[in-house]
Amino acid sequence: MTTKKSETKSSGKFERPDGRKVNELRPIWAKVGVVPNADGSAIYASGDTIAIAAVYGPKQMHPQHSQNPEKGTLRCTYLMNSFSVNERIKPGPNRRSMEISKITEWALEPVLMLKDFPSQVIDVHINIIQADAGTRCAGINAASMALAHAGVPMKSLVTSVSAGKLDKTLVIDLDKEEEDFEEGEGPTDIPLSFTGDGKITHMQLDGKISPAQLKEAVEMARESAKEIHKIQVKALKDSVEGDKK
C-alpha cells in the first residue's frame, strides 16, 4: 500500500501529493486517428491514465431482432487491460466494467442524433491501457472525440472530469494516490460528464459530502470541463490540418 501521510502543513494549507493546485488538471495528451481500421478513434491521456477509443458505425445492427426501428443504438464497451493496474485483473468483462460501459452510453447519448439512424448501431470500444484513477472519465473523453472523428453527427462533444474532496478540501481530477487518501473525512470521488453547454449527462459519487459542498464541486468540475473541451477540440482540428498537408 502507498503511504497516506497527511499533506496538511502546519500553516493549515492543504497540499496535494503531486503538488497540483486544487483546480489543476493532470497533464493531458490527446490525439485522434490512432486506430486505422476504425471509422473514428482517439487516445486520451490524463497523467498516468490512458484510454483509447475506437468507433465503428453507424452500421446495420445484427442480429436483426436487436434492431430498434425508432432510433439507432449506441453500444459502448469499456474494458480495462489485465495489465493496466498493479494487481492483474482477469481479462474480459465484469460487473464493474459492464456498469461503466452503460454509464458511458448514458453520458454520450444526449449529444447524438440517434433518431436519424433507425435500426443501426454505433459501436464504441474503449480500452484502458494504463490506469491511475479517472479511467471512466478518460474513456468518455476519448469516446466523444472518436465519435466526432468518425463524423457521427453530434450536438456537441461530451467532456468528463472527476471532482473530488480530500478530507475537507475540494479538488479536481483525483489520481490513484488521492483516491486512496485516508486522512480526516477521506476521499470523495465525483466523476461528472458535461455537454458543450454545461449540462450534466453523467454523475456518480462515492465518499462523504454535504449537499452545499457538492454543489460547489459540480461548479468546479464544470469549469475544468471547459479546459478539457478546448484540448479535445484542438486534437480534432489538428487531425484535419494534418490531412490537408
Added chain:
Amino acid sequence: MITPKINGDVIKKYLNEGKRFDGRGFDEFREIIIEPNVSKKAEGSARVKIGKTEVIVGIKMDIGTPYPDSMDKGNLITSAEILPMSSGRIELGKPGFESIEIGRITDRVLRESGFIDFKGLCIKEGEKVWNLYVDIYSINDDGNLLDAAGIGAVAALKWARMPKYDEETGKADYHEHRDELPLDENVPISLTFHKVGDHFIIDPNREEEDFSETRITLGSKKGIISSIQKGESHQVSVEDFGKVLDRMEVVWKEVLKSIEKQIEKNKK
C-alpha cells in the same frame, strides 16, 4: 405489458398541473412496510413493500480471506436479481444490466455511508474475515425497486445475527446466532429522484418509471451524501440538480422516520 405512450403523455400533463395519478405529492413515498424473518436460514432477512412493489433481502455470512488492500476488514458482497415472477415483461436468462446495477448501487449505499464497521468483521488480521453477503430478490415490480432494495438491505442487516465462529474447525457454526452485526446506529437511505417530463418525482410506480428519462439515486446518512448514481441518458442542468439536492435535504428525514419506526417495531 409495455405502458402505452398515451399514458405517459397524460402522466406528464398531470405533473405539469402538480398532480400524480394516485394523488401523491412529488416528494411523497407510497406506504412502506418492512417485515423481518422472511427466511429462517438467513442470518437476517427482510421483506419490503412500497405500495405494490415488493423485494426480499437476505443476509448470509461465511468465513473468507481479506482482500490485499484491506487485511483487517471483512468483505461485503451485494447482489440483486430481478426475478421473472415479479412482472410479465422480464425475459429469462442470465441477470440483465438492471439487476447488476441495483446490486452495485445498493452496495455503494451500504459501503460508502460507513454503516458497516468492516473492521468489526475481521477475525484474524490478514487471514480470516467474515464475508457478508447481501442478496436482493424482487418479488413484485411496481416501480422503484432501487429504493426498495436499499431499504430492505438496511433492515435485513439491522435484524441480522452473526453465526458463531468455531475456533476448532475454523468455520461458521450456523446453529448458534448471537451477536448483532457491527453497524452504525444511523442508517443510510437510498433516495431516487426520477425525471418525468419536466419534473422530478420520487418513488415512481411502474407506469411513471416507464417514462422516467433520467434518475438520480442519492445515498445518504444523516443528510451527508455518500453515493450518487445518475442513470439513463437524459441530460440535467446544474441548476436542476441543485434543486434535487435541496429537496433531498427535506425528504430523507421523512423516509428515515418511516423506516426506523418499522425496524424498531420488529426488533428481536
